[in-house]
Amino acid sequence: MDPQRNKALTLDAVAALNTGDVEGYLAIYAPGAVVHGLPEHVTPDAAGHRQVLSDIRRALPDFRAQVEAVVADGDLLAARITYSGTHEGTMSGVPPTGKVLTWDAMTFRRFDDEGRVVERWIISDDLALLHQLGLI
Numbered sequence: 001m002d003p004q005r006n007k008a009l010t011l012d013a014v015a016a017l018n019t020g021d022v023e024g025y026l027a028i029y030a031p032g033a034v035v036h037g038l039p040e041h042v043t044p045d046a047a048g049h050r051q052v053l054s055d056i057r058r059a060l061p062d063f064r065a066q067v068e069a070v071v072a073d074g075d076l077l078a079a080r081i082t083y084s085g086t087h088e089g090t091m092s093g094v095p096p097t098g099k100v101l102t103w104d105a106m107t108f109r110r111f112d113d114e115g116r117v118v119e120r121w122i123i124s125d126d127l128a129l130l131h132q133l134g135l136i
Contacts, residue, residue: 001074001075001111001113002115003072003073003074003077004072005115006072006075006077006109006111006115007070007072007077009028009111009115010028010067010070010077010079010109011067011070012028013025013026013027013028014065014067014081017053017065018064018065020057022050022053022054022057023050025053026046026049026050026053028115028116028117029046029049029116029117029120030112030114030116030117030118032045032118033045033046033116033117033118033119033120034118034119034120035048035049035119035120035122036119036120036121036122037120037121037122037123037124038052038122039052055091056085056091058089058090059085059087059088059089059090059091059096060084060085060086060087060088060089060091060101061085061086061088061089062085062086062088063083063084063085064083064084064085065081065082065083066081066082066083066084067079067080067081068080068081068082075110075111075112076108076109076110076111077108077109077111078106078107078108079106079107079108079109080104080105080106081104081105081106081107082102082103082104082105083102083103083104083105083124084100084101084102084103085100085101086098086099086100086101087099087100087101087133091133092130092133092135094133094134094135097133097134099132101129101132101133102128102132103124103125103126103128103129103132104124104125104128105122105123105124105125106122106123107120107121107122107123108120108121
């Protein structure tokens with residue numbers, strides 16, 4: 001295991017995501033990777049993650065992920081992330097508001113020996129997002 005390699009791969013993937021390159025972001029996933037914490041209406045894998053990210057980018061065209069902190073040890077990596085974007089498309093049934101939405105998340109990734117993500121856990125502050133959308 002190379003924790004520094006895993007950290008660099010993660011930061012490169014986030015950089016791709018921030019340019020709108022969802023496929024570049026997902027390239028870090030191994031075939032059959034399991035993604036925990038996605039909405040129930042999508043599959044818990046890279047395809048489900050692709051769907052969620054595509055939906056987010058449609059609603060927030062300038063969507064960005066800011067990595068606030070990263071800790072890597074062995075095959076595990078933990079990151080604290082702040083997400084943000086301007087609400088310019090329908091999100092969770094809410095028409096565009098023009099507001100900048102911001103919410104935090106924690107994510108854990110488990111890597112294989114080849115530097116691919118084989119399992120991921122996403123814990124997002126959805127309550128903050130729902131509050132900003134006026135749903136609660």
